[in-house]
Amino acid sequence: MKKNIPLVITFLTGLVIVVTFFTPHQPMGSMQQRLLIWYSIVLGFTMLLGIDSLLRSNLKKIAGRQPGWIYAAALVAGFLITMAAGLYTWIGTKSLLTLGSSFMFIYTYVIVPLQATMFALLAFFIASAAYRAFRARSMEATLLLITAAVVMLGRVPVGAELWDKLPVMQDWIMEVPQMAAKRGIFIGIALGTVAMSLRVILGLERTYLS
Amino acid sequence: MKKMTAMALLLLACCSLSSALEPPQDIQAADAPNDEGQAINLSWSLPPHPEASPVPLKGFQILRAESPDGEFKEIGFVLAGKSGYSDTGVKTGTAYYYKIKALGLSDSAESQAVGPATATAQWFDTSRANVLVLTIILTFLLIWYIERAKKGDQLYIRKIQGLDAIDEAVGRSTELGKPVLYSFGLGEIRDIVTVASLAILRQVAVRCAQHGTELLVPNWDPIVMAAAQETVQQAYSEPGRPDLYKEGNVTFLTSDQFGYAAGVDGMMLRQKPGAVFFLGYFYAEALLMSETGHSIGAIQIAGTTAITQLPFFIASCDYTLIGEEMLAASCYLKRDPQLLGSLKGEDLVKAFLIWGFALMSLWATLGIILQKNGNPAMINAFNFIRDWFITG
Structure with a gap:
């Protein structure tokens, strides 16, 4: 019974979603949108679960003076300060997005620069990953190196200055072999998604039920 | 002189006649196909060469009424050169009449009323x-x-190296006495790839429980976290080691993309897992996390249906499940006929x-x-x- 009820719910929900995809008539037409709204509501409540999990695990680390507890303390402090600033701003101005408020100060001068820093690190990681991938250790890696060099040079003005055929070659690589491989993967993913969805709807795939 | 004046007046009259604004022709009003009965499509013919027209045309005003003799009200405007309009402000089953008014710089020309047109909902798209x-x-x-x-x-299924390597990765972590880290990326529970990833998590968790290896699962989505907690807990019970399950190891980190990447990177640098699994849906954080995993010498198995992130995983991980291989994982691992x-x-x-x-x-x-x-x-x-x- 513990497994059968969720399986029946999954089957019926899956069936409804499939029918709504092909049926614009009400009440089916807007059903998908309505289910998405329900999902957002559930997500809002589960965020509380997430916060509970985050705080409990970090408070445990602090209480037990586990290795790295200082990071846990920084996280809890950051959480509390941001929440306090958010509540203070919301109570004072009835909005979290008020310019010049303490919450927006934290967002603009702490969160956004931290996000930008992480994103900027990507440039260095791309360089190190590219270095490893393009080392000409085998026939395949050498081909990859040559192709990458042509594509990179063909996409910048200096490439055309060096040899006017480079942008043409770059276009051909991107539009023919690259696109063919990409579409092959896409078709595989699409078929895999349909097959996986059918397995879930028909109750063959039950891992998500634990 | 009189003759000359008469000719000039005649020429002026001809010019003014040829440059008179004309309303659009061949107006059609019909129910929009394959919708829930909320739209009527209008179309009309443009002059053969509107850009060469001697009369500057601003556009077309769309007028609507519920009877041919009723009051026509403006419901929309399209610029000159357009020959269609979709009226999405209609009620299902109500008959409407339309007029199109061509607007010039100083004058206008209104068409005859067309209709009735009724929006109906279709049962099949x-x-x-x-x-x-x-x-x-x-x-x-x-x-x-x-x-x-x-x-x-007997059905033959080709080998998928990334999935065969799960035992090797967990075994290596166990030998080194290090934990195993598993990430779903930024996938939500409604993404089919996340559901597929839960099946792989189960297999990884069973192996971790058998070897007594710690399993860390930082999450970006709280619903995925709840599903992961349930999966790992159940998997630890399978080989009879429910005592090894720690709820704090399957935790929520943050719903911020780069915050999540920073958190997972921090965990990797501090706890130095021996094996890292990146299986789910990933965006720009994929390379940030997999390069950090590479830098600590962990054996890395990745898999995603996010086609833009696959090259990064291939460059920085030991094994990569490409697209559909991810979705076939549960079938492959279970070997259920x-x-x-x-x-x-x-x-x-x-x-x-x-x-x-x-x-x-x-x-x-x-x-x-x-x-x-x-x-x-x-x-x-x-x-x-x-x-x-x-x-x-």
Whole structure:
């Protein structure tokens, strides 16, 4: 019974979603949108679960003076300060997005620069990953190196200055072999998604039920 | 002199007559197809060369009324050069009449009323008939192969190295006395790839429980976290080690993309896991995390359906599950005949598509050759089939 009820719910929900995809008539037409709204509501409540999990695990680390507890303390402090600033701003101005408020100060001068820093690190990681991938250790890696060099040079003005055929070659690589491989993967993913969805709807795939 | 004045006046009259603003012609008002009865489509003919018209035209005002003699109110405006408008502010089942007014810089010209047009809801979206046909074929093949598998037919499935390496990765972590880290990326529970990833997590958790290895699962989505907690807890009970399960190891981190990447990177640098699994849906954080995993010397297994992130995983991880391999994971790991049967059905559709593409390429090539010789029938048939596949 513990497994059968969720399986029946999954089957019926899956069936409804499939029918709504092909049926614009009400009440089916807007059903998908309505289910998405329900999902957002559930997500809002589960965020509380997430916060509970985050705080409990970090408070445990602090209480037990586990290795790295200082990071846990920084996280809890950051959480509390941001929440306090958010509540203070919301109570004072009835909005979290008020310019010049303490919450927006934290967002603009702490969160956004931290996000930008992480994103900027990507440039260095791309360089190190590219270095490893393009080392000409085998026939395949050498081909990859040559192709990458042509594509990179063909996409910048200096490439055309060096040899006017480079942008043409770059276009051909991107539009023919690259696109063919990409579409092959896409078709595989699409078929895999349909097959996986059918397995879930028909109750063959039950891992998500634990 | 009088004669000259008369001629000038006649010329002026002719000019003014030829430059009079005309309302649009051939106006059609019809129910919008394949919708829930909330729109009426209007179309009209443009002058043959509107840009060469001597009268500057600003655009067309769309007027609507519920009876031909009623008061027509403006409901929209389109710029000159457009020949259609979709009225989405209608009630299902109500009859409407329309007029189109051409607006010049100083004058205007209104068409006759057209109608009645009524918006009706359709029970079947014909533009998606192609999807329905392919889904029915795929479902039939899946069920057929599942039945064959049930009867005991031996079905061959090729090796997927990334999935075979799970035992090796967990074993290595155990030997080194290090934890295992598992990330779903930024996938939500409604993403089918996340559901597939839960199946792999279960297998990883069973192995961790058998070897007594710690498993860390930082999450970006709280619903995925709840599902992961349930999966890991259940998996630890399978080999009889529920005591090893720690709820704090399957935790929520943050719903911020780069905050999550920073958190996972921090965990990797502090706790130095021996094996790292990146299986789910990833965006720009993929390389940030997998390069950090590489820098600590962890054995890394990645898999995603996010096509833009696959090259990064291939460059920085030991094994990468490409697209559909991810979705086949639960069938591959469980080796359940019914699940394997569904994979075979999927493969058959793929074979059908490959042959279909080859055949259509040949057809199009021959069609173009014949078209040049004055016989367009073959290319027309090709275009019909192609258009049928790309609609919806």
